[in-house]
Amino acid sequence: MGILNTLIQRTSSLDKSVILPESNDPRIIEAAVLLVEKSVAKPVLCGIPEEIMAAFEKCGKSCSGINIVDINDTELINEFAFLYQKQRPNVSEKVALRLVKKPLIFGGMMVASGRVDAMVAGAASTTADVIQAAALTAGYQKNISKASSFFIMEMPDSKIYFFADCAVNISPDSETLADIGIATASSFKKLMNEKPLVAFLSFSSKGSASHPDVEKVVKAVEIAKDKDPETAYDGEFQVDTAVSETVARKKLKEIGEVAGRANVLIFPDLDAGNIGYKITQYLAGAKAYGPVLQGFAKPVSDLSRGAKPEDIVAVAAITCLLS
Amino acid sequence: MERQEIEKRVKEVVSRILGVDESIITPESRFVEDLGAESVQSLELVAAFEEEFGIEMEEDAALQVKTVGKAVDFINKYLK
Structure with a gap:
């Protein structure tokens, strides 16, 4: 068995969860379904629930086993803004509230707050955007100051x-x-x-x-x-x-x-x-x-813009093991 | 809003977010090279400008702005 299958199998035995914040991309929908079908990790999608459900319907896929989190959930947004501001006190509460509504930052806060084990993004964002979101939310691991x-x-x-x-x-x-x-x-x-x-x-x-x-x-x-x-x-x-x-x-x-x-x-x-x-x-x-990105206090990784659903599953499996 | 007023408020925001003394900020100041901004702080600066002026900026274009003076110009376009 190759290293990739070995790692995917190891992740499957660990009951990990991974947030994929780019829920408006059909490849993410398909990857989430594959993660459930192959029992690799529990996928979490964030966005506007009605839009995510419509995307599943459009792809002809079931969202069974996939946790959908409302990006406008007031309680979560307030908690994340509070946590964000605690980590980065130069930012006012209002600015923090504005920032945590951005999908990558929201996803990063889901990881930072311990609600999920890892985040994988980059299908529709640049590597720099993913690094920025991870640095602002999860922060860096001990002894590290660069991704x-x-x-x-x-x-x-x-x-x-x-x-x-x-x-x-x-x-x-x-x-x-x-x-x-x-x-x-x-x-x-x-x-x-x-x-x-x-x-x-x-x-x-x-x-x-x-x-x-x-x-x-x-x-x-x-x-x-x-x-x-x-x-x-x-x-x-x-x-x-x-x-x-x-x-x-x-x-x-x-x-x-x-x-x-x-x-x-x-x-x-x-x-x-x-x-x-x-x-x-x-x-x-x-x-x-x-x-695979590294150096953050909690695992966050990037995808190539051309990533296929199977590639997203592989990156998710590897990233979950880094938690 | 007068350009002078925009510049004054931009300087206040930059000083708060980057933790630098307002007196060293000039229109020519470059966020990274002169004011020590880390690249990750650019997103915070954009959000802080949006909050300060009650505007929504085009994020990718806003993140390309490198100096305080250019930020004033950029924000001014949204206030007209």
Whole structure:
């Protein structure tokens, strides 16, 4: 069984719920129905109930098993505005009331208030909008101040690597790179139930080259170790040093816990990350699942605008496991 | 409403949302680079301007506004 089916099956056993706030999109309606049919997670839709019911009718689908929440429910709106303002005191009560009526913010508040386990959006919104809503509602997880993303890479021999950040941060500084490493280690632990061995990648292995870009990565490793001493972070490594024990033994005096055995690869910038995952996908025949957003205190993820209902189900399953 | 009055109220809103002293805000001030706004605060600024002036703005276009002076121009269009 591939990693995706394994993850979907694991989610099914956990009784999780996920809010899909873009209920005016027919793909969301179909995905909600699939989530119920396959017993993956309990879908929650928010919007104007009459409009959502009409959308089900138009698609010829039943809304049985799907929780529909009225986005104008005064009690909920007031509670969410109160919670929002508590988190972000610079905003007045009236402005908070205005903000929480927006579907993505409403969905984020459903997660932040603990009513649902996760939110998946982006079928009809930009990644930036989803990140903004998640940051304003769920906030960031401990030790993290920036959102990032990861890909699950399933190699032809079934070995799994997590690659980050291949989609969000264009030119991360050392602090952001450390955040990406910490967030990806946390995502790996939750999804794989295995110890993450996190390699920060570069064109240099432990000082084999000298350049400000190398120094940026070295500093990121130091920050990550300092913020999260329980997790195995190391670098800077070239990718061969990170994943091949033979190469690591040749290039390094001491290989430590991560070199040659890394299962989480942190790329120094978006050029490297995006090229790296696509090369692995197209030339090495790996399957790539993602990008999945990470770094938030509660799980929120993004969809590609072209996502099909089956893709939405897969992202929902993965996102639920991050809770 | 006079442009001067709009500018005064825009500055008050910006000062409140971004937590910066009103005295440093000028029409040329850029929200992110000069006033330290985080990108996530742009949605809050738009909602706060809407509440302050009792208007509904086109959100995508409003989020493209980068300076205080341009925000005054943008809001002014809705008040005419």
